[in-house]
Amino acid sequence: MFKKVVIAGVGLMGGSLGMAMVKGNMATEVVGVDPDRENLKQAVRMGAVHRAADLAEALPGTDLLILATPIGVTLGVLEMAIPYLTPGTIITDIGSVKGRLVERAEAMLPSNVHFVGGHPMAGLELTGVVGAREDLFEGAAYIITPTPLTNPTALERIKGLIEKLGAKPIELGYLEHDGVVAFISHLPHLLAATLVNTIANEPEKELLLNMAAGGFRDTTRIAASNSLMWRDILLTNREMVLQAITRFRSQLEEMEKFIKDFNAVELVKILNHAKGLRESLPENRVYMNKCQEKNQRGK
């Protein structure tokens, strides 16, 4: 249980966190901060926060600050917040890339406030608080990235919050986290966008898009996500993403070689390998959030 919680950035993620905390009585007061006035008003109307405020006004006396801003501005918001922080404040974030943020936060923050990096593995192809839902984190994996400098009490309180949200806290090193998401989130995203663009560049583009069936739709669904957010994610996790592209390309070259050489034996071997692994996934419900599970069951 927290007394005063400030959520900086009340979008889909910040709004869903706020809604879950307000409705679940996890805090006495949840204050929302957001540069988009309309979005902030909507957050209050929806009950995602108790009230709206300015960052400098909201921060004094806060015991938990949640940075739920777009990844490109999180460090800037944190820097702005420093003068207004009360000793003992716990700070966490929800960003998709952790390395640089965790290192910089530990370097710039005074030792009497406590940072714990976080990344809930849940999301929807929506932006803004209007898409927020209190059950967004139920059943989802929620990665936290403590370091040797992390305050143990702050870490325990964040883990407790995650469990109250119905999510599953998973501790990973911040570099390990960035490697994981480069492969399972950033690489799939950039491949989906690349596949759509490949088709868009063909002269018979209209015909191709008109014929696109279920497989193409599934494979490219995530290409419809927020472009600015994805630009920032890909550039912030640049090293790891480039490494993932390199590994992917070498697998693609192998596939291409087997097709070129009419190597039916090796080709079916790699297709089978992929099939087996993909089939082993859907059972793994513990890491699927409630919305995704509903979708899955609907099929």
Next chain:
Amino acid sequence: MFKKVVIAGVGLMGGSLGMAMVKGNMATEVVGVDPDRENLKQAVRMGAVHRAADLAEALPGTDLLILATPIGVTLGVLEMAIPYLTPGTIITDIGSVKGRLVERAEAMLPSNVHFVGGHPMAGLELTGVVGAREDLFEGAAYIITPTPLTNPTALERIKGLIEKLGAKPIELGYLEHDGVVAFISHLPHLLAATLVNTIANEPEKELLLNMAAGGFRDTTRIAASNSLMWRDILLTNREMVLQAITRFRSQLEEMEKFIKDFNAVELVKILNHAKGLRESLPENRVYMNKCQEKNQRGK
């Protein structure tokens, strides 16, 4: 309306065609031929065909032969069928690659039987008649690939059948067809398999698979399809598939270069381009079959 229809290969596609024809009274008699005795019995039990028979026994007096066999054996089955064909028989197939089949069929068939290549753009990640459903083709695009040698009456009757199935007949040249499916079906499939294998080859494979969220699941869903069928599709459509891989790779290199160069302007441009195109897809309901539409609405 056909009198006697023979379906060679009563799997998911052949079975669904049979079921729609039996239940929709599109033929007096639908006869199923399949080397898998259990599957064939099941087809009769499910009402996907009126009765089971051997190819040589079934063919005489047939006015429509539907080749719904795996792509690797279709030409062999057609060759076997020739001695038993009655003059006037119309022959069609449902294969995902048309070039070689159409050329060979026109070269080997006597001039008094009439071949029309077909490819319904519908399917499920299932095999065997047990997954068959009479509404599989409702609302789906159904490509047919007539040539200057195609008998006009046979073409009209096949188009009529497709419309009775609730599908939308679309005429394409057979090479044009193979180019289209290389980009919108075969490329997405091989990329999904390659993405799964990329992750499977990482040392922290278990961690990566455990963390895999919705984006990864969507992008790789089709990697769980039948490996032998896909091996045959990729090798049969080899030239076009290799061309599609080359185009994809050059798009991927562009994406990689923008990330390497921290080129935020160009990166957001290509992400936006993909987003716009992907968003323009789901409205295009005319090419989505009923099951896919149900899934879409379930979300």
